[in-house]
Amino acid sequence: MKNEVFLLREGFSASPLSDEVIERITGKTYKENSEIDLDDLSYLQIRYIDFSHNIADGEMIVHKSLAKEVLEIFEMLFEAEYEIEKIKLCDEYDGDDEASMADNNSSAFNFRNVAGTQELSLHALGRAIDINPLYNPYIVGEEISPANSIPYVDRSKDFSHKINHHDLAYKVFASKGWKWGGDWENSKDYQHFYKPKGNPVKSAVDKLKKLVTE
Template sequence: MKNEVIMLREGFSACPVPDEVKERIKGVTYKENSEIHMDDLSYLNIRYLDFSHNIADGEMIVHKSLAKEVLEIFEMLFEAEYEIEKIRLCDEYDGDDERSMADNNSSAFNFRNVAGTQELSLHALGRAIDINPLYNPYIVGDKISPANSAEFADRGADFPHKITHHDLAFKVFASKGWHWGGDWTNSKDYQHFYKNKENLVKSAVDKIKKLVAD
């Protein structure tokens, strides 16, 4: 798949990772590996409304196959005046996911494992996005991440920026076929939206079934 330059409108664009950005992320969020190459990634400019309801511009890196739909997702959130505190590359936190979450930074690509495991995270493939993570923590057992989000672990409580099935972020991501960590059974990741790599064989079978049904 070609890594295209995409311009939806002012403030919403995607392109191959620029050289200066490559230098910023090498050895930080991007590490040499056999799973994903720099050319598989797209660099996005994203406009959003911050918590003061001011227009701000952020940057994000995702898998190139998801670039256009991620821009469309954030354009829909922007049009609906959905507030996101900040959108920065995790490199501004030296690739430290805990620090990024603690600062309520919404982000995507970071070549790392799932916290506490040896399993590669979908963030490492540019296929996951965390939204307002301080208010929407990752909870497994009695561990809450980020550590300063304990007051937001009670999902029955009423507070702003809480992602639920009724929240616009959930509805917009779901409309594009993304899944939500808040639906997990053994843990809950309320900030986390993700899209698995397409199973090409299953996709082909589904298309054939649809053609036959039609």
């Protein structure tokens, strides 16, 4: 798939990573690896409504195959005046995911493992986005991330910016086929939306099974 410049509307655009962006992310959120190349990523400019309900402009990096639909997702959120505190590259925090979450930064690409594991995160492939993470923590066992999100662990409480099945962010991401970490059974990641890469072999097998049973 070719990585092209795409303009959805004013404030919503996608383009290949410029030399300036590559310089900013190298050694921080991007490290040399065998899983994803810089050419696989798209740089997005995104307009959103901040917590003061002002129009703001942010930036995000995602896999190029998802660029158009991510812009469409954020355009829908913008049109509905859904509040997001900030959208910055995680490189503004030197690639430190905990620091980014603690500052309630909504972000996507970061070549890293799932916290506490050796498993590569979908953020490393530009296929995951965290929204208002301070208010929507990651919880596994006794671990809570970010650490300053303890007031928002109890999801039975009513507070602003809480993502659940009734929240617009959930509905919009789900409408595009994205999954939500709040639906996990063994842990909860309420900030986390993701779109796994499809398995072409599995898809072919599933189609064959369907044909056989029809």
